[in-house]
Amino acid sequence: xxxxxxxxxxxxxxxxxxxxxxxxxxxxxxxxxxxxxxxxxxxxxxxxxxxxxxxxxxxxxxxxxxxxxxxxxxxxxxxxxxxxxxxxxxxxxxxxxxxxxxxxxxxxxxxxxxxxxxxxxxxxxxxxxxxxxxxxxxxxxxxxxxxxxxxxxxxxxxxxxxxxxxxxxxxxxxxxxxxxxxxxxxxxxxxxxxxxxxxxxxxxxxxxxxxxxxxxxxxxxxxxxxxxxxxxxxxxxxxxxxxxxxxxxxx
Amino acid sequence: xxxxxxxxxxxxxxxxxxxxxxxxxxxxxxxxxxxxxxxxxxxxxxxxxxxxxxxxxxxxxxxxxxxxxxxxxxxxxxxxxxxxxxxxxxxxxxxxxxxxxxxxxxxxxxxxxxxxxxxxxxxxxxxxxxxxxxxxxxxxxxxxxxxxxxxxxxxxxxxxxxxxxxxxxxxxxxxxxxxxxxxxxxxxxxxxxxxxxxxxxxxxxxxxxxxxxxxxxxxxxxxxxxxxxxxxxxxxxxxxxxxxxxxxxxx
DNA sequence: GCGCGCGCTGAGAGCGGGCTCAGAGGTTGC
DNA sequence: GCAACCTCTGAGCCCGCTCTCAGCGCGCGC
Numbered sequence: 001x002x003x004x005x006x007x008x009x010x011x012x013x014x015x016x017x018x019x020x021x022x023x024x025x026x027x028x029x030x031x032x033x034x035x036x037x038x039x040x041x042x043x044x045x046x047x048x049x050x051x052x053x054x055x056x057x058x059x060x061x062x063x064x065x066x067x068x069x070x071x072x073x074x075x076x077x078x079x080x081x082x083x084x085x086x087x088x089x090x091x092x093x094x095x096x097x098x099x100x101x102x103x104x105x106x107x108x109x110x111x112x113x114x115x116x117x118x119x120x121x122x123x124x125x126x127x128x129x130x131x132x133x134x135x136x137x138x139x140x141x142x143x144x145x146x147x148x149x150x151x152x153x154x155x156x157x158x159x160x161x162x163x164x165x166x167x168x169x170x171x172x173x174x175x176x177x178x179x180x181x182x183x184x185x186x187x188x189x190x191x192x193x194x195x196x197x198x199x200x201x202x203x204x205x206x207x208x209x210x211x212x213x214x215x216x217x218x219x220x221x222x223x224x225x226x227x228x229x230x231x232x233x234x235x236x237x238x239x240x241x242x243x244x245x246x247x248x249x250x251x
Numbered sequence: 252x253x254x255x256x257x258x259x260x261x262x263x264x265x266x267x268x269x270x271x272x273x274x275x276x277x278x279x280x281x282x283x284x285x286x287x288x289x290x291x292x293x294x295x296x297x298x299x300x301x302x303x304x305x306x307x308x309x310x311x312x313x314x315x316x317x318x319x320x321x322x323x324x325x326x327x328x329x330x331x332x333x334x335x336x337x338x339x340x341x342x343x344x345x346x347x348x349x350x351x352x353x354x355x356x357x358x359x360x361x362x363x364x365x366x367x368x369x370x371x372x373x374x375x376x377x378x379x380x381x382x383x384x385x386x387x388x389x390x391x392x393x394x395x396x397x398x399x400x401x402x403x404x405x406x407x408x409x410x411x412x413x414x415x416x417x418x419x420x421x422x423x424x425x426x427x428x429x430x431x432x433x434x435x436x437x438x439x440x441x442x443x444x445x446x447x448x449x450x451x452x453x454x455x456x457x458x459x460x461x462x463x464x465x466x467x468x469x470x471x472x473x474x475x476x477x478x479x480x481x482x483x484x485x486x487x488x489x490x491x492x493x494x495x496x497x498x499x500x501x502x
Numbered sequence: 503g504c505g506c507g508c509g510c511t512g513a514g515a516g517c518g519g520g521c522t523c524a525g526a527g528g529t530t531g532c
Numbered sequence: 533g534c535a536a537c538c539t540c541t542g543a544g545c546c547c548g549c550t551c552t553c554a555g556c557g558c559g560c561g562c
Contacts, residue, residue: 085286093293111283114377114452115290163442163496164488176549177490213509214551220510238508238559427538465540467520489519489548 155246
């Protein structure tokens with residue numbers, strides 16, 4: 001217990017190999033979006049800085065030497081590809097996650113994913129951004145392995161994030177993308193009650209206009225697939241939210 | 252500082268005989284292309300430097316003493332063959348992979364390949380460059396064999412990269428060049444979901460302007476040949492991509 | 503014990519991701 | 533110069549996914 005900042009999950013944080021927090025630089029010209037993003041990343045226990053354009057991004061990078069950079073492709077002064085090149089001269093093994101509009105010129109993004117970097121299209125969900133970043137850091141060998149690789153486990157429920165495979169008691173459970181994302185959030189916060197608003201904020205895109213009712217719906221879907229006939233792991237806390245726990249041992 | 256870490260897939264990385272990362276120098280006057288190339292090679296866990304012309308290439312080479320060099324034939328100051336000669340004075344056993352335009356002087360290239368080096372014509376795919384480099388290093392005895400040679404195996408599916416032979420359950424499977432390249436990528440990343448964008452970036456040429464639709468098409472071709480009538484190994488993960496797994500056991 | 507309202511679930515519409523077929527254009531080899 | 537093959541585009545179809553709506557059960561406060 002040496003954490004200096006209020007951190008969300010009780011789960012072990014992903015840290016650098018020397019135990020200090022992962023350092024991330026968020027670069028986006030929309031201050032609101034940058035704020036939301038950095039909030040979510042701080043929640044992971046990481047150290048976050050922000051920048052609004054390419055020039056200040058590079059300046060920040062030189063000072064911070066970040067492990068990873070979240071980088072909007074469309075910047076007021078330059079484009080992301082140029083920034084990427086410069087970033088690599090600052091720190092050659094930096095991980096970069098691009099943010100791009102869905103219908104943007106994807107040809108310039110081409111080649112990015114091949115280099116080990118990754119991208120998500122706007123509008124994205126925070127869970128997705130965090131998951132991609134974790135994946136990048138893990139593959140780059142930049143993070144200390146506190147868990148056994150890319151596998152999440154709660155009770156007899158396991159999730160392999162890379163293979164996108166979920167099993168309960170050894171049996172394969174097939175999930176749709178949204179179901180998978182929701183279960184991932186629950187599994188990364190076991191024994192912690194998450195409100196519908198929290199879930200909505202993290203699993204659904206930030207521009208989602210719908211109501212919290214979808215959360216109930218997808219919880220219902222998950223129960224059918226994950227709890228089906230077995231001792232329940234997904235519990236409702238009336239008036240508060242939902243919580244995932246290992247199934248009770250009793251008869 | 253250029254500390255290459257164990258990047259990329261969980262598969263064992265090809266390393267030097269002493270276990271340290273393979274050292275590669277990328278020489279191309281197009282900075283974007285050099286960036287993409289070095290990204291892909293770093294993803295292999297190799298240590299990469301870049302240079303934009305013949306003079307700085309030689310300077311870098313003297314410092315790095317690279318195991319292999321990816322060398323554009325057309326350079327702003329000299330041509331690749333001159334650089335090749337100088338490189339051999341720096342390190343006589345260096346492996347060289349030439350990058351050349353399709354209609355370049357192929358007769359001069361022919362002489363090169365006789366010497367143990369190799370070449371690819373622009374535009375190329377990253378998978379091809381990486382595969383050729385791996386082949387060169389392996390033949391030169393420069394890399395530690397962590398896998399059993401040039402043979403990939405997933406379940407009852409095998410691929411001999413050098414002979415370009417693929418078998419499923421002992422039966423020969425005949426593939427077109429693109430199909431082969433796509434299957435190689437899948438086999439080098441078993442149990443890992445690859446997005447269509449990732450596949451496009453690695454298997455298709457960097458100047459390919461088309462849509463991700465071709466990936467679906469070629470997956471469909473592969474299924475007809477690889478999975479034909481057998482328990483399927485190629486799986487679609489809706490909204491995420493494709494994954495290759497050993498066929499499920501049991502009925 | 504009663505009623506309110508939160509939460510659960512079934513039905514179904516709309517959409518878009520993914521698969522396949524057909525065919526054009528290009529390349530290779532004979 | 534022709535034939536075979538390979539690659540890619542376009543169109544059409546199917547179906548899984550997502551979300552809205554509506555009705556019902558049940559927990560909880562009174």
